Each structure stands twice: as C-alpha cells, then as structure tokens.
Amino acid sequence: MSIANSLLVSLIVMSVVFSCLVALSFLLKAQTFVFNFIDTNKKKQQEKVEVVSNINSFEKKIEKSTGELTLIGVDEKTTAMIMAILSDELKVPLCELQFKYIKLINS
Secondary structure: OOHHHHHHHHHHHHHHHHHHHHHHHHHHHHHHHHHHHHHHHHHHHHHHHHHHHHHHHHHHHOOOOOOOOEEEOOOHHHHHHHHHHHHHHHOOOHHHOOOOEEEOOOO
16 A cells, blocks of 8 residues: 555545544534423423412411501501511511501601
C-alpha cells in the first residue's frame, strides 16, 4: 500500500469516526431536550396539584370572624386600612384577627 492510499484510507476512517461523534452529540442533545420537557410537564402538574390542595385546605381553615367592632371617632375606610396593615405586619390572615374596638386618639 502506498503512502497516498494510506493517507486516503486514514482520512476516510477519520471522517467516519468524526461523523459518528457528531451524530452522537446531536442524539444526546435531543434526549436532554425531551427529558427536560417531560420533567417540566411533571413539575407543572405537581405544582397544580399542590396549589389545588393548598386552596382546599385553606378553604377548610377559614372561619368567619364573629363579634362586633366598635368605631370611636374613625371612619370605615380608615378602619379597613388599619386592619389590613396590622394583618400584613403580623403575617396573620385577616379572618383570624378579632378586633374589639378602634379608637381615634387625638394628639
């Protein structure tokens, strides 16, 4: 076998090997894309189930507050704002708080 034939055979074999490697690379990228797509769909479904279960459990926990609220020198809009701010600061749902009275203090 001459040197020219040896070079030609080695170029052909090297091109076959590199083309197989490129094909394997594309196959791995395609598999990664498919598995990530499937995993993302499963996570979305699990999140939907968790949200629905959280909503159902929250609906069961809600109890309507009872009692009377006495307003002394305060209008209803200001009272609503005070109650909302207090609920937010305490990180307690408004339905779990019970107010007896809200009084305006003149300073």
